[in-house]
Amino acid sequence: MKLLRYGDAGAEKPGMLDADGTLRDLSGVVSDIAGDVLSDEGLAKLRDIDPASLPKVDGNPRLGPCVGNIGKFCCIGLNYSDHAAETGAAIPEHPILFMKANSAIVGPNDMVMKPRGSTHTDWEVELGVVIGKAAKYVSKEDALDYVAGYCVINDVSERHYQSQLTGQWTKGKSCDTFGPTGPWLVTRDEVADPQALAMYLDVNGKRMQTGNTQTMIFTVAEIIEHLSGLFTLQPGDVISTGTPPGVGMGIKPTPVYLEKGDVMELGIDGLGVQRQEVGQDA
Structure with a gap:
């Protein structure tokens, strides 16, 4: 579904x-x-x-985040081997966890607003995992049984805030509108293998990211095992599982960041497409 x-x-x-x-x-x-x-x-x-x-819905209504009342928005950093390589980062021994503020969550086609004064706003297409039942100390063998479904997430990031404002990555990840989620939740029975999903992101019609979840360092099941050993995952919690190469920060020799009026389009096989125009907070 x-x-x-x-x-x-x-x-x-x-x-x-x-x-x-x-x-x-x-x-x-x-x-x-x-x-x-x-x-x-x-x-x-x-x-x-x-x-x-069921009644048909007429017209072309706005789509909101595909999950309501999201509890925790957990994000995994540097989880693609090819993305780690482009950033020059070492392969992590354990999943890198940071949290994205729930106030960042918006619909899949809502405008993304650069924060006031931002010059380093970046894009990240990611596979989102939606938890369906409480998970505590879950093994990786059983982990996917706790998944309700999957969705597309754009883990928008302000790189200066992320790395230069002193503290954790959360600062650069949690700005308002930095969590487009959807367009829909695809239930797990329709996703044969979450580790075999092609994904992409375009900026102004130019392909920037091309990847596949098969290059994840930690699989969806391994991530759930790890996180559920730290805290209980609850129904409606969302895990954003990392991004493939092609982010603006990784472009050589000069990184490229989003400007007002830019348009991002991103998608994952079978999970739908997002489209966001970039605005600028006054």
Whole structure:
């Protein structure tokens, strides 16, 4: 299934895409794509619904983040061997974890706003993992059973804030609008192998990132095992699993960063496409 949320920011309704790509309204069935709806039992109930019985949604409404009421937004850094190489960083021994503030989360096609005075805003296409049930001390062999589904995330980053403002990466990762999520949550039964997904990101129509989740240093299952050994992962928590090469920071000899009016388009096989125009906070 492809589950999504549509409507004005802060007032999104739950929806489902049918086999023809028609948006169907789920608000008569569930209140949101969140919490218990993401459990195996909750998803099974939705799977039993005939999409044709649901009201069609007319027009082309705004898409919100595909998960509502996200608890934790966990991010993994330097998790692609080819991206680590382009940055000159050593391969990490354990998953590098940082958190992105939930206030950064926006819809997949919402505008991305450069912070006031920013000159180093960068792009990062990433595979998002949505947790469906509480996970504590989970083994990697069982880890994928705790996944509700997958989505596209743009882990937008302000590199100066990230590395020069003293402190953790969170400073450069948590600016408002720096977490476009969606367009939809694709349930795990429709993703045969999360370690075999091609991904890309274009800026102004030019291909900047081309990658595949097969080059992850730590797999989705290994990440869940590691994180669930540190704290409980709850339904609706999101893990952004790292980015392949081609970020602006890694361009030689001179890095390239986003400017007002730039357009990013990014996607992952089977998980949909995002598109964001870049604005500038006054």
